[in-house]
Amino acid sequence: MKTNIHILPAICILCLCACKSGNASSLNKNDVIQDTIKTFTLPAIPPMMTAPEQRADFLVKHYWDNVNFADTNYIHHPEVTEQAWADYCDILNHVPLETAQEAMRKTIEQTNVDKKSIHLHHRPGG
Template sequence: MHVAHYIRPEIPQMMTAPEQRAAYYVKHYWDGYSLADTAFIHSDDTEQLYADFLNALQYVDATEYRSALQSMMSRMEADSTAYAHFCTLGEKYLYDPNSPMRNEDYYIPVLEQMLASARLTEPDKLRPADRLKQALKNRPGMKAPDFSYVTPKGKQARMSGITADYTLLFFYDPDCTNCRKYEQILSEMPAFVEMQEKGVLRVLAVYPDEDEEEWLLKSSQMPRGWIVGWNKQGDIRSKTLYEIRATPTMYLLDKQKKVILKDASLEQTIQYLSAVYPGPIE
């Protein structure tokens, strides 16, 4: 990487505590980034710098990573090309449902800065405003929105009626290949199955869309012990009770139906349940 384009921050030698060094590093990470070369701004090198920066944020606390992300965006405001590109990088890395680095906690301060920026027109701010609204919904610790569902046998029920220490909401599509993969992995984990058998965990697999016939046809293929439902009322989608940008989308709730994990990955779900349940879930 050309030295004139980027110089990494030098951490003062007097700083010896790892958390202090990490905080200084992310705070000053973009100080040595040049905005003079449009080709460099759009280069793979810049994208790698962005990914490395996101990786470094795991070593600082929430106050520091929020400040570092907003400072990064403010720094890029000095150049319209850089600002537009860093808005795009934020979407690609932090928002895209297929990104392995997707992180709502990191995307929120980026969106907040975008809404405050003079670089964006009011129409430009409509999409980030909606994304921020969705990001601030159903955060860990918040009460999960209730909804009704119908089972394949026609029984009507509500999510709030499920009694268990943990409820895993599994929003899926009958034709979703990834959903089949997740279903198989979870249903083949002995400890996961044991949690269900003991009533510690209930899985509610919900189809939120309109094709009742397709859902009904394939409902018998769902794993044994899972509650299978269709949101016949359609309010999960129409009221955006839960933002489902890809399937499956998973939420882990506690006994009071408060969110523990929002839009969780399979790995996050397994890791959390492994920590709270004595049997190995792997």
């Protein structure tokens, strides 16, 4: 029994060394992870759409085209995402109800790519 007690620390040390020797990450110490979110980019409205109604219609239907909803990094940038959502809600007021409903359905479908992203603005206790 005493022999097993003396061997146990040696086994633990060997296990720790084995774990340490593996390369857990492909990143070097000098590598810097680049942040993928800097600003919100609106879609380019085609120049032939000159009437405000046409432009608003296009914008609500394509507002989120430049957003990768599977990228959960958006969660860490409320200064970008909250303003984008607020602006989107404002634009919805400038289109007919049916168009707004269609655009919202499309947005919800896009966010379902990653269930974590749908809770973008959920904050515990808030």
